[in-house]
Amino acid sequence: MGSDNRCENCIIRQFNSLRAMSKEELKQVSDSKTTKTIKKGEAIFEEGEKLNGVFCVRDGVSKLSKLSSNGKDQIVKLATKGEVMGQRSVIAEETSNLSAVAVNDMELCFIPKEIIVNTLHKNPDFAFEVLRLMAHDLKEADDVIVNISQKTVKQRIAEAFLYLKANYGEDADGYLILTLSREDIANVVGTATESCIRIISEFKKKGLLKSSGKKLGILDEKTLRELAEGF
């Protein structure tokens, strides 16, 4: 086993709560973790499933979604490199309220819940760090609630593109690095796929977005931002 496979040496750790763990604790985690490769479109866990641990994203992006009673998926969060999925369910000792599906090819570490829970009870710094991250998630969730209920679909789609650029960046040609299908974007903003496609087409016609194959790029960020703010 190469040393790059050890949590102690994992750079990803710098971005999540594991950075508050002691050398000893990290060693324990590393010894009991398993690494998984997940292909685009595959499920990591399903809504209602009992999670026996958490998943640390080493590479790729996962969509965390919840099925509504009308049969549509609502994407609640996108989890990226460095983020830990499943913490909420493990801490609350509940089955998962969300499903996780890979948006692109992923590499994950699975960490058994016993280690997480034990460390939470023994290491207050770790607990505080997890708390801080969960506080952040909660704030983001509040923002999503306000956006969905008070902004129009057009505003939310504009905002989604700004979010994708800000969080995942764009390539040398100005195309967004994270490519989501129209259906996924619709499920993020909470609208019908057709409505989403229509508005993206409109944005392209107006010169706000460009596309090449499946890739989409932002041409006019200023106008997009004004749109999102409601002007």
Place this chain on the structure above:
Amino acid sequence: MGSDNRCENCIIRQFNSLRAMSKEELKQVSDSKTTKTIKKGEAIFEEGEKLNGVFCVRDGVSKLSKLSSNGKDQIVKLATKGEVMGQRSVIAEETSNLSAVAVNDMELCFIPKEIIVNTLHKNPDFAFEVLRLMAHDLKEADDVIVNISQKTVKQRIAEAFLYLKANYGEDADGYLILTLSREDIANVVGTATESCIRIISEFKKKGLLKSSGKKLGILDEKTLRELAEGF
């Protein structure tokens, strides 16, 4: 000072994270806390305000809301007896993302943040308890997102009444104990006040709700539930 004014003896404590505090810690909290009386309609804190502590609700109900760019208030959560407000901001060391306004007359205890943060760092049981409650809030926020984006206004209003009955109960005559204005209900479900009034009128005509003065009561819970589920 009467002993009923001491956190150690406060029954409310049983319902929140403070139950995980030691005798010593509680004594500290009690010595530094201040009690406040807030009248209906008054603000406890505002969005953007820096909070120097948390508020423990001893009596009454507060609405936690966020102003959207279009000028409307979205109520994100109702905080009741036993709940602690402002934890998120104190933990994340950020200004509050929400405003808190009293829905009815309230009694609160204000606990300085230093004590909370210190205890979080020293007492893992307390940290874990806060974590558990925040995990629960996060799940509820996810549910709200899905409901708002996937259900119709009518479904959400039906759901709101079921929620009010389940969480606050009804009096001897079958009227809901927590009376919210139509505007508040509209701000909970994320719709225009007029739309909310219209749908409540419709529910009354259909015999699902009854009203007497400002009070509203549920007459046909079964149909209301079916409506909320989308039948």
Place this chain on the structure above:
DNA sequence: AAATATATATGATAATTGTCACCTTTTCGA
């Protein structure tokens, strides 16, 4: 009790968004 403000109510209308039908393009497996 009168005057004023606030909350509730309702109609008319416009704007937004969803649904269904159908078509084209792209992707991917056999």
Place this chain on the structure above:
DNA sequence: TCGAAAAGGTGACAATTATCATATATATTT
């Protein structure tokens, strides 16, 4: 590489919801 399946796209229309105007009822103040 062919053909099926999936994704993207668009029109027509229906349903939902917001907005504006205005009326009435209820609460609050003086």
